[in-house]
Amino acid sequence: MEDHTEHVCIICGHAKEEGITIVSQFICQDCESEMVHTDAEDAKYHYFIHQMRQISMQTHV
Ligand SMILES: [Zn+2]
Structure with missing residues (x-):
């Protein structure tokens, strides 16, 4: 397999x-679950968000 x-x-x-x-763009399970549990006030x-913006920029090319 x-x-x-x-x-x-x-x-x-x-x-x-x-x-x-x-x-x-790939996001691993650990980071994905961390994102879900991340408080909006957290750094x-x-x-x-910064990473997501970079993805958007890359996708825009
Ligand atoms: Zn990860």
Whole structure:
């Protein structure tokens, strides 16, 4: 079974097999669940937004 493909997470930069793909960018399961639980007041939230903006820019090309 060669079905497991590793993708590089755009948040943590680690290669993971499990995760989600948003606008063709991969986010691993750990970061995805962390995003869901991240408080809007938390500094990490802004980091995620920053990463998302970069994705949008890349997609725009
Ligand atoms: Zn990750």
